[in-house]
Amino acid sequence: MFKNKLYGETQIIQIEKVETLVLNYNGKGENNYSKSQSYWDKKKRSLKKSALFKNYISEKVFPPNYFKIMNRECKFKNEPDYKVILKENSDYFYLKCKFRGYLYNNFYDWARPDQIDSFKEFSEKVENPVYFAFGLGGCPNDPDNAFLCPLEKVKCKLKLKELEPWRIQCLDDVSRIIC
Known part of the structure; x- marks a missing residue:
């Protein structure tokens, strides 16, 4: 659970399983936060190379x-x-x-x-x-x-x-x- 404050609004979001997290805020200055599958694929490849x-x-x-x-x-x-x-x-x-x-x-x-x-x-x-x-x-x-x-x-x-x-x-x- 974490708090997110954007444009003066506080939202509490509870996450049980995180594979891909995408938060979209519509309106002025839309923000898109994500940890996409390609991020995790890249991380796995990096660990394998290591x-x-x-x-x-x-x-x-x-x-x-x-x-x-x-x-x-x-x-x-x-x-x-x-x-x-x-x-x-x-x-x-x-x-x-x-x-x-x-x-x-x-x-x-x-x-x-x-x-x-x-x-x-x-x-x-x-x-x-x-x-x-x-x-x-x-x-x-x-x-x-x-x-x-x-x-x-x-x-x-x-x-x-x-x-x-x-x-x-x-x-x-x-x-x-x-x-």
């Missing part, structure tokens, strides 16, 4: 014979997806995975400033590093480009040349970045 990319990262980038990947129950969206433990020495770090199919205005646009601040707070709280696995282009389960970037080097929007030093193509690249 899961495919996370699977790629956990199996191909951090192979199980060298790393132990622990899923994290994230309380907040702006927390890492995984705790990654190096089997060799039990050191660990945290990892957030992000996939984009393309650059937006020539930038890998992935976060807002407040989200990056949340990751910095998390890293300080746990006293361990946070890295970001970025996928770009191709399919989420086999991206054309993959990057592993430390928290200290990320920005909300990154140009491809800024990501280049963090490109990963083999296990040696991963070792170079995390060690």
